[in-house]
Amino acid sequence: MTYCDTGGDGSALLLIHGHPFDLTMWAPQQDAAPGHRVITPDLRGYGGSQVVAGSTPLGTFARDLAALLDHLGVADAVVCGLSMGGQIALEFHRLFPHRVAGLVLADTFAQADTEQGRQERYARADRLEREGTAGYAREVLGSMVCPATLARRPDVADHVLRMMLAAPPQGAAAALRGRAERPDYTATLAGIAVPALVVVGREDVFTPVSDAEYLHRHIPGATLTVVEDAGHMPNLERPDAFNGALARLLARVPQARRAARM
Numbered sequence: 310m311t312y313c314d315t316g317g318d319g320s321a322l323l324l325i326h327g328h329p330f331d332l333t334m335w336a337p338q339q340d341a342a343p344g345h346r347v348i349t350p351d352l353r354g355y356g357g358s359q360v361v362a363g364s365t366p367l368g369t370f371a372r373d374l375a376a377l378l379d380h381l382g383v384a385d386a387v388v389c390g391l392s393m394g395g396q397i398a399l400e401f402h403r404l405f406p407h408r409v410a411g412l413v414l415a416d417t418f419a420q421a422d423t424e425q426g427r428q429e430r431y432a433r434a435d436r437l438e439r440e441g442t443a444g445y446a447r448e449v450l451g452s453m454v455c456p457a458t459l460a461r462r463p464d465v466a467d468h469v470l471r472m473m474l475a476a477p478p479q480g481a482a483a484a485l486r487g488r489a490e491r492p493d494y495t496a497t498l499a500g501i502a503v504p505a506l507v508v509v510g511r512e513d514v515f516t517p518v519s520d521a522e523y524l525h526r527h528i529p530g531a532t533l534t535v536v537e538d539a540g541h542m543p544n545l546e547r548p549d550a551f552n553g554a555l556a557r558l559l560a561r562v563p564q565a566r567r568a569a570r571m
Contacts, residue, residue, distance in 0.1 A: 310377055311357035312350035315339070320410065320562065321346045321383045323374065325401075327392030327416075328484055329442060329476035331356030333468070334391070337548035342559055348386065350377055352397075354480020362479040364486035371401040375408065387562060389413035389555070391544060392516065393484065399494040402501065411562045412501060412528075413555060415508040416541050418520040419527075421493035430489035434482035442481065446473035455512040455540035465545050498527040504565050505531040506558040508551060510539030532558070 313332055322345045324335040332349040333356075339347055351358040353365055353373050374397070378386060385408045390398035395417025402409045422430065437445060450470050451459065459466050505528045509521035518535055525533040534554035536543035544551040 310350055310353065310359070310373060312348060312377060313339070314349075314381060315345075315347045317344075317346045319345045321348055321378070321386035322559070323378070323386040323388050324349045325370075325374070325388070325390035325394035325397050326352060326355070327390075327394045328488070329355070329446075329481040330469075330472045331475065334472060334542075335544065336468075338544060338552060338555065341548075341552035341555060345387075345559065346383070348377070348381065348383070350374065352394075352484070354483050355476060358480075360477045360480040361483060363483050364490070365480075365483040366487040367397050367400040367491045368404065369487065370397045370484075371404050374401055375405055378408065384408065385410045387411035387413065387559060389415070390417065391415040392417050392541065393488060396488065396491060396494070399497065400491070403492075403494065403497050406500075406502075409503055410566065411503050411558055412505040413508065413558060414505070414521075414524055415544065415551075416510060416513050416516045416521075417524075418516050419494040419498060419524060421491060422489055427489040430485045434485040434489075437478045437482045437485070441478050442473055442476050446470055446476075449473075452514050453541050454546055455510065455538065457512075457538045458540065458542075458546045462546065465542075468545065469542060495527065498524065499529065501528045501531075504558055504561040506534065506554060507531055508534045508536065508543060508554055510541060510543040510546065511535050511537050512539065513541045513543075515541050 395414040539546040
């Protein structure tokens, strides 16, 4: 597994990228958490990490991340994930709740796929292995970012497209198959007992605001930030707004730690 680690003695922030991206997705967040140790991995099958064909369940991703934290000597972290990364964050919390000091769920949803949704993921996985990522990447770019980003921030759109074009087809396909079989996390939301933030781009067409509102309603004490003029990638499209919400969440964690020890 390849990863970036800012090091230091501060509490840890673990950033989990989505599909079909890599750790560079979090470039605007690398310096947005002063005093924190920011850990940004390439998930199995993406970026520079090992590509494993077949199917990669979300539990495998979560255990990879736990092993990375073990390797780095990190007991717990604020866990932040976007899209598929948000679902991996929920799986990480399900498996290792004691290692989650705070939770950020961006542009994601908790429900399992419908049967139609599962079949669509399987078909997309087969297509990626058959054709590569180029056709898919160009088809979905206009949905990954909002029209304003395409028009005003071509550098962001180019970054998103480059990540998708560089995604290893076998690794991306394996993640799609594993994601199709993920559990329903809705029953776990009420048990999230750490500071939580839900973020969504106002114009996200993959995970609309209604999905974020559902998470906000069902996670005790969660806060909700809707980022204007952003689609599925608000951390890249509107980094100032995203980073501000992230900073407010991080500021809540020390108090929650103290309260948990009392």
